[in-house]
Amino acid sequence: MTRGHQLVDQWGRPVKRAELKRELAAPTVGGVRSPITGYPGDGLTPDRLAIILREADQGDPIRYLELAETIEERDLHYAGVLGTRKRSVSQIEITVQEGGESQHDLEMAKMVRDWLDRDELSDETFDILDAMGKGYSFTEIVWDTSSLQWQPVRLEYRDPRWFRFQRHDLATPMMLDDSGQEIALPAYKFIYARIKAKSGLALRSGLARLATWNWMFKAYTQRDWAIFTQTYGQPIRVGKYGPGADQKDQDTLFRAVANIGGDCAAIIPDSMMIEFIEAKSIGSSTDHYERRSDWLDKQMSKAVLGQTATTDAETGGLGSGKEHREVQQDIEAADCKALAAILNRDLVRPWIDLEFGPQVAYPRIVIKRQEPEDLKAFSDAIGPMIDRGLRVATSDVLDKFGLPEADQGAEILRPQGQSAxxxxxxxxxxxxxxxxxxxxxxxxxxxxxxxxxxxxxxxxxxxxxxxxxxxxxxxxxxxxxxxxxxxxxxxxxxxxxxxxxxxxxxxxxxxxxxxxxxxxxxxxxxxxxxxxxxxxxxxxxxxxxxxx
Structure with a gap:
């Protein structure tokens, strides 16, 4: 561990080591950082939604963040596709590249590599990727200095409602202290993640910004669908009474039809008639509600995954599904690069600086999915080339297939019919x-x-x-x-x-x-x-x- 340097973070803020040794943004019920949340999605209307979004644009994101949380809880499709995108990145194995070839570079890379080999890492990166939906996320680094070393012991997700942005630029992150005042984010203490759905301010670049309108429109459609189902989906009991029936007879008749079950019951004189007028273009079918809900879900899939093939039953054939899958891989690759850059900037570099001091080159985290190689295509291509004189080492081919060199005296497989x-x-x-x-x-x-x-x-x-x-x-x-x-x-x-x-x-x-x-x-x-x-x-x- 080194103490001979004045360290500063990416915003030029000096590192205060005493602050790093305690948790600064832990939740407290009844305090500024309360885990209890509001539900602005209840009875949401276009006017209210517009007000919520304008509040966020002006630096007050509380109701917007609460609405984003509500949508994840109530919209099953949005929760599914957003969870798929986050898990597709958080499950990828993380590798570490050395900053150089010296023994010191190798030791630093090994230290980071050993720390990453933790079962909790997948859940921690999943929480960091909450930035995909809300536009940004904050994760507190809990440092361990028990043996005079600096090492992250865990990464704690913090509710973004407890953080703000400087009013003059709405870009520099701030945090709320115990009295509710906005203060500078302590250096080397938080991982500030931004995953952009579009360019612009963090408050306007999250997928939830798109999902709010989609969710509201689908909520209206589902409400109308429920009303339609209630109207046409259950039988209506109509009791008729003759001209000589008094009020007592009418009350008896109404109790009879009402007690049969449900609320759709009425009584009318025998000489009257009730007629239900249906819309000629719709009739009594619910297809239009279902089609609209499905269409809105598909738009959500396009926004989150970049395609609809992995969420729809009909993919348009093998070629279409393959093409869509490649589009999703592009988004996944971009998410991997963004997450790796965030961890390198806010976790690896601060850790190395605290433990060893500033370095010329730092270890680098790399997050990239290793795609399986088409070995059949390789075999079909390399065979004729070898026949034409291409010199290929046996060891290279064995490595490509993951096969070891045959031991001396081992039984060797031969082409069928050639053994005898x-x-x-x-x-x-x-x-x-x-x-x-x-x-x-x-x-x-x-x-x-x-x-x-x-x-x-x-x-x-x-x-x-x-x-x-x-x-x-x-x-x-x-x-x-x-x-x-x-x-x-x-x-x-x-x-x-x-x-x-x-x-x-x-x-x-x-x-x-x-x-x-x-x-x-x-x-x-x-x-x-x-x-x-x-x-x-x-x-x-x-x-x-x-x-x-």
Whole structure:
């Protein structure tokens, strides 16, 4: 821990270490920071909503914040989509990047990394992300100095109603002291988070600013729907009395129809009639109420998630759902970057400054979802490239699939149908070409095939093959093997890359002039020359024998 520097925060306020050792914004019932809240959403009208929003614009956000809280409690759709957006970020694993490569940089990064490995962190970041709805949030850092060190012991969410903004700019955050006066926010004590739905003042940049109007309109629709259901959704009892019925008879009749159940009951003279007039364009259907409520919910989904596919049953097909999902990923990535910047500014840097003093480079928190890689697409792409000569390390491919290197002597998986063939080809004494195959295929350089195939190739040694020719043929097969193997390798690559026999034929014809055949031509030329010379020698030898 260091004490030799006068630390200041982002607003130039000096750090007072004594203030950091106690909680400054804890709630107290009956005090300035009371957890008891109001409910301005009760009986909300457009005029009242406009007044509430104007109050917030002028620096008095209490009723606006209470209304934002009410909407989260009463609108199930808004609570669902906003919770989805906050949890999608708070559940992402947080990583730490070192500020440099020195041992000190590594130690600072490890300290932050160890602290982040806490079960409470997800809930704490969820509370910080309350700024998504209200536009801003405040979280108090409770510091632990029990062992002469500085370390955050927990992050406590604080009700934004207990904070204000300076009147001259409505941007610099302030807090209420115990007497209700607005004072400067103590340096290195609070995490001030802003997650913007739009540019502008924090009091006007939250999603709740959009949700208030949507919620009010939907509340009107649902109220009308309830009235409609009450009117048309239950039976109406009508009792009729004749012209001779007195008041006592009428009272008896009314009690009878009223006690059957519900409030929809009436009595009329037998000569009268009650008629219910329905709107011609609506009738007795409730579809228009449901459609309007669903439409308002979809607008809320667009505002919070940027799309509707993850909240609607009909997504418009796989392509549409995939496209919508990508839009949501853009919003999630922006939220992750915003949260990481907030934590780096208001948590990591103050902690490092208090513990080690000001640094040239600080550890950085990074919040980013690791998207799963399409390994099938990778396999389909890398295979043909390797066949065409691309050099790829085995370790890189194993790392890509998360597979370890096979231990020495471990059983190795092979392509289906190749295991038995490989075992036979590696059996002792069976790796070389059988002599009888060399008679039929003197230039064949491949090992003997499986027994069933080898049996078909077996023939008796050719009676016409003279002893002097046999060594020459064997030598030719040996010297031509590398050249033939190179040509076959090129042809095999083309056959594997071809999608059909016609494509393979075209590839072979077009590549034929470029095949590496010079070496084989040289070997064959030498073989023909040797055969020619050997033949002439045999003729001369036979002639000398005839003369003798």
């Amino acid at each position: 063939l490989s075992a036979q080809s590696q059996a002792p004494g069976e790796g070389a070409m059988p002599p009888e195959s060399a008679v039929k295929y003197p230039l064949n350089t491949h090992p003997a095939p499986a027994r069933g195939v080898a049996a078909l190739q077996t023939e008796a040694p050719s009676a016409g093959r003279s002893e002097p020719v046999a060594p020459a043929v064997d030598r030719l097969a040996k010297e031509a093997a590398p050249e033939i193997g190179a040509m076959l390798a090129q042809i095999e690559v083309m056959l594997q890359a071809a999608g059909s026999l016609e494509e393979a034929r075209e590839m072979l014809l077009s590549a034929w002039p470029d095949l590496a055949s010079d070496g084989l031509a040289g070997v064959m030329a030498e073989a023909f020359l040797a055969a020619h010379a050997g033949g002439r020698a045999l003729i001369e030898e036979d002639g000398q024998r005839a003369d003798g």
